[in-house]
Amino acid sequence: MKKEDCFYLGKIVKKYSYKGELLVKLDTDEPELYENIDAVFMDLRGNLVPFFVESSQLHKSDLLRLKFEDVDTEVDAEALLKSELYLPLELLPKLDGNKFYFHEVIGFKVIDSNFGEVGTITAINDSTAQALFEIDRNGIEILIPMNDEFIVNVDKTNRTIEVKTPEGLIDLYLNE
Structure with missing residues (x-):
């Protein structure tokens, strides 16, 4: 094992x-x-x-x-x-709805309601006060808090997570 x-x-x-x-x-x-x-x-x-x-x-x-x-x-x-x-x-017990285990969503695509496709989850950072999705967008790391208010839908079949982040959050990482 x-x-x-x-x-x-x-x-x-x-x-x-x-x-x-x-x-x-x-x-x-x-x-x-x-x-x-x-x-x-x-x-x-x-x-x-x-x-x-x-x-x-x-x-x-x-x-x-x-x-x-x-x-x-x-x-x-x-x-x-x-x-x-x-x-x-x-x-591990099966989780339904928008619940997931951290290891399950590695490789999922993240799509933001306002921004569009953000990138692919490469890791979950849970060493901070709030766990973060670590997302790779063409070599740029984007961090999105794993906040229930931000997560709109988790589609395990199509391996996507739809989020709705505050306006400008994703742009912070791209305008450096």
Whole structure:
């Protein structure tokens, strides 16, 4: 299994018990979807290694308490701290309407209601306060906030996203 075929589920943040249980900080708005997982892939020194889940339960809002098979002591658990967990992309719940996962829209064309075709999404920048579409327009990078008020329609079949940005936003990038 390769990392590009998976999505990031979360990170092991601390030990929970002397029996090898661990707490995972989940990267999701819906932690309950992952309460009964059977297995995960753990990134160990750059390789995704399958780990089978003996038991799991939600612990406080966004933490998942996991007990892996063959991880039975504090020492075993200690060795796994700070490891990142991944699941195959096909396990992501399907989203309808204008909702999408960031990885899904890479390569989509962006069309602005006022401006016309803007370019192609090359990445999503979510390191800022508000996530941004990174769009390539003939070698020029254009950033558009991923704001619900700007996104008019997401057409997954035709791989396009229609936006309606404030007048002049796109021109800022082109008139340099």
